Amino acid sequence: MRKVAIIGVGQSAFVRGYPGSIRELAFEGFREAMQDAKIATTDIDASVVCSSPEYDKQRSPAGVLAEYLGLTPQPTFYVETLCSSSSTGLKLAYSLVASGLHDVVAVVGFQKMSEITSAESQERMGRGADIQWESPFGTMMPAYYATYARGHFLKYGTTPDDLALIRVKAATYGQINEKAVYRKPVTFDMFSDPDNTMSGPVASPLRVGDCCANADGSSCLIVACEEKAKIFSKKPVWIKGIGAASTAVNLSGRDLFSGLSVGIEAGKQAYKMAGITPKHINVAEVHDCFTIAELMAYENLGFAKPGEGKELIRSKETYREGSIPVNVDGGLLSKGHPIGATGGSQVRTIVLQLRGEAGAMQVKEPVFGLVHNIGGVGLYGNVTILGRE
Amino acid sequence: MAKKDIDIRFSKFGTISFTSTTKVNDFIDKLEAGKVSGTICKDCGAKYFPPRADCCKCFSSNMEWFDVSGKGKLLTYSKLEYAPIGFENDLPYCIAVVDFGEYKVFGRISGDIADSEITGGMELKAVVNKLPSGQINYVFEKA
Numbered sequence: 001m002r003k004v005a006i007i008g009v010g011q012s013a014f015v016r017g018y019p020g021s022i023r024e025l026a027f028e029g030f031r032e033a034m035q036d037a038k039i040a041t042t043d044i045d046a047s048v049v050c051s052s053p054e055y056d057k058q059r060s061p062a063g064v065l066a067e068y069l070g071l072t073p074q075p076t077f078y079v080e081t082l083c084s085s086s087s088t089g090l091k092l093a094y095s096l097v098a099s100g101l102h103d104v105v106a107v108v109g110f111q112k113m114s115e116i117t118s119a120e121s122q123e124r125m126g127r128g129a130d131i132q133w134e135s136p137f138g139t140m141m142p143a144y145y146a147t148y149a150r151g152h153f154l155k156y157g158t159t160p161d162d163l164a165l166i167r168v169k170a171a172t173y174g175q176i177n178e179k180a181v182y183r184k185p186v187t188f189d190m191f192s193d194p195d196n197t198m199s200g201p202v203a204s205p206l207r208v209g210d211c212c213a214n215a216d217g218s219s220c221l222i223v224a225c226e227e228k229a230k231i232f233s234k235k236p237v238w239i240k241g242i243g244a245a246s247t248a249v250n251l252s253g254r255d256l257f258s259g260l261s262v263g264i265e266a267g268k269q270a271y272k273m274a275g276i277t278p279k280h281i282n283v284a285e286v287h288d289c290f291t292i293a294e295l296m297a298y299e300n301l302g303f304a305k306p307g308e309g310k311e312l313i314r315s316k317e318t319y320r321e322g323s324i325p326v327n328v329d330g331g332l333l334s335k336g337h338p339i340g341a342t343g344g345s346q347v348r349t350i351v352l353q354l355r356g357e358a359g360a361m362q363v364k365e366p367v368f369g370l371v372h373n374i375g376g377v378g379l380y381g382n383v384t385i386l387g388r389e
Numbered sequence: 390m391a392k393k394d395i396d397i398r399f400s401k402f403g404t405i406s407f408t409s410t411t412k413v414n415d416f417i418d419k420l421e422a423g424k425v426s427g428t429i430c431k432d433c434g435a436k437y438f439p440p441r442a443d444c445c446k447c448f449s450s451n452m453e454w455f456d457v458s459g460k461g462k463l464l465t466y467s468k469l470e471y472a473p474i475g476f477e478n479d480l481p482y483c484i485a486v487v488d489f490g491e492y493k494v495f496g497r498i499s500g501d502i503a504d505s506e507i508t509g510g511m512e513l514k515a516v517v518n519k520l521p522s523g524q525i526n527y528v529f530e531k532a
Contacts, residue, residue: 123473127407130495133439136403136526137497138469138476143484146467154465154509201470251486252438252493257465 001098005229005236006386008037008222009348014181014336017114018216022056023068026110029218029341030069033106037222039232041070044222045102048092049078050085050109051340054124055116065108080340082128083289084375085109086219087343087382091242093223103225109345110218111338121214128376130250142211142290143203144251144377149292150205151257156307160205163291164191165313167198167209167333170288172319174334176360179345181215181336210291215336219344221351235355240276240368241385243269249379258307260293262381263300263372270383271302274368278302281324281385282366283353285346287374288331297372298326301383325363343373347384354388403526405475412442415454417525425457425515425527427492438492457494460512460532461487466498487513487529499528506531 010032012018018025026049034041047069049062058064066076081088086109093105113121126140152158171186190198191209198209229236245265248254254261271277278301286297298309303324312318318326329335329349332342350369352358371384397409398417416439419426427438432449438457443450466485476482483498494515498507513529520526 119472119474122471123475126473130439131407132399132411134495136406137484137495138404138472138479138482139484140469140471140473142471143467143469147465147484147486150467150509151465203470204468206467250439250495252495254493257486 002100003226004094004097004239005224005226005233006221006239006347006351007224007229007233007236008033008039009220009351010034010036011179011219011341011345011348012217013179014215014217014338014341014345016181016215018112022058022061022110022112023065025112025216026065026108026218027068029110029220029344030106030108033220033222037232039104039222043232044071044074044104044106046074046096047071047076047106047108048089049076050080050089050107050344051111052080052082052085052128055111055113055121055339065110069108071106081380082375083287083337083339084343084373084380084382085340087347087371087373087384088244088375088380090221090223090343090347090384091244091382093221094239094242097223097225103228105223107221107223107344108218109220109341109343111340112216113214113338114216118214128379133250140203141377142206145290145292146203146206147251148257148296149290152292152296153205155258156310158295158310160191160207162295162310162313163210164188166288166291166294169313169319170327170331170333173328173361174330177330177335180330180334181213182334206290206292212289212332212337215338217336217338217341217345219341219348221344221347237351237354238387238389239384240387241270241272241274243267243273243383245269245381247378249376259296259300260374260378260381262378263297263374263383266381266383267301267372270370270385274385274387276368276385280368281370282368283328283350283363284324284326284370284372285329285331285349286326286372288327288333289337289374291333293374294327294331301370301372320361320363328361328363343371343382346371346373347386350386354386401523401525403524404479404520406524413440416440419454420517420525420527423517425517426454427457428452429455436491438494457489457515459489460514461489461494463507463509463511463513464488464493465509466507468504483507485529487515496526497528499530502531
């Protein structure tokens with residue numbers, strides 16, 4: 001198979017209530033990636049469009065976006081794995097390029113969530129789980145992840161305070177990320193203040209501060225074969241390992257309630273393909289749709305042993321100066337989570353880190369970076385390892 | 390020609406059912422008879438909850454029903470203070486996963502159990518629950 005690089009990255013600002021249509025929203029991330037790659041639309045051989053359906057009225061958005069982005073008559077198609085759609089799109093782009101079928105592929109992720117209310121969006125998100133056997137009980141994403149938080153608390157003695165520390169870290173970096181939707185500071189004391197929004201109950205043991213916000217946004221990754229990458233890019237970032245997994249949709253079909261099996265499995269695949277171990281990772285973006293999701297990712301990716309993820313955040317090892325910086329762009333908790341755009345945004349952060357272009361969020365000379373992107377309640381998991389060489 | 394009747398029994402499941410037609414519609418009849426039921430493959434013996442019409446282990450569709458019975462242990466749970474559209478009137482409620490050994494069951498813990506009594510590992514049983522709206526589901530009660 002051919003080597004594959006990422007030669008351009010872009011994302012829109014993640015916002016509440018984007019004042020435009022989905023094609024205009026997608027254009028923002030695409031334009032930034034194209035200007036970053038310094039290539040023309042005629043250099044792109046195919047596009048992969050990624051989002052989660054039902055948040056807007058457009059059916060089959062790939063054709064509509066390809067036309068607006070100037071990517072016709074090249075082939076385009078749509079891919080969906082809920083919140084991990086655009087990292088799945090990256091895996092498909094990798095396959096298309098590695099196989100030799102195409103040389104340059106654009107992965108366009110987008111989501112405009114603001115056309116429906118928060119409660120409507122919770123109902124749609126809940127239907128990303130088992131609609132036949134679970135949704136009739138009134139399920140929603142925070143409650144599903146809350147069952148994992150409770151599972152982790154029961155097994156390992158993790159506490160709500162540990163989760164609050166993760167939100168405080170996210171806000172530390174969200175404040176300096178101009179693309180983030182939530183840029184206000186968050187302090188630990190807010191979680192013990194009954195009058196503060198952060199402490200408000202959602203689904204026990206998760207509180208408002210444990211949950212990321214919906215947002216509108218887009219992202220774009222330009223993926224190229226080695227030959228084209230060396231022509232177009234001074235600093236190509238290479239895809240070293242790419243893993244993916246799925247599991248039972250209904251919680252009753254699962255065995256683990258203190259971690260996500262798809263994260264463990266996808267991580268194993270990615271490390272094996274890259275030929276490295278967790279200790280080689282210098283910077284990571286993990287899927288923190290909820291604080292507990294980040295804590296479980298520490299353990300599922302091997303940054304900490306099972307049950308010891310809390311020690312990493314208590315000792316601030318996942319801060320920018322720590323031994324394994326995680327989500328130092330604010331994560332989903334601060335950036336917001338426009339479902340189909342999220343994975344591409346995570347990859348963008350790691351690409352900028354590996355190029356040394358992450359500004360105030362830059363970690364010291366990273367060689368390997370990791371992206372962990374989860375779809376649904378651990379239904380789909382993608383882990384991608386990127387490297388400078 | 391008369392319109393063919395469609396079997397939509399499953400639309401009775403839960404506060405709101407998002408599925409009306411399924412090959413395991415008899416699940417609703419079982420509930421109405423006071424039984425929470427799964428299926429077992431008559432060819433290879435695989436046991437399924439929630440019930441399935443088809444066995445993915447041996448590809449048989451030769452299934453029979455079994456009753457969820459006895460005591461299970463509470464694996465995890467969450468109490469919701471905020472609900473998706475259509476479930477607001479049920480608030481607050483507690484979702485849970487209970488381990489019955491050969492299979493696990495997802496559902497709600499009965500509102501009759503106080504929060505302070507809910508603990509990991511506690512013993513629970515699955516009991517049929519008729520809703521005031523005429524819908525039907527099951528809840529976990531103390532075993």
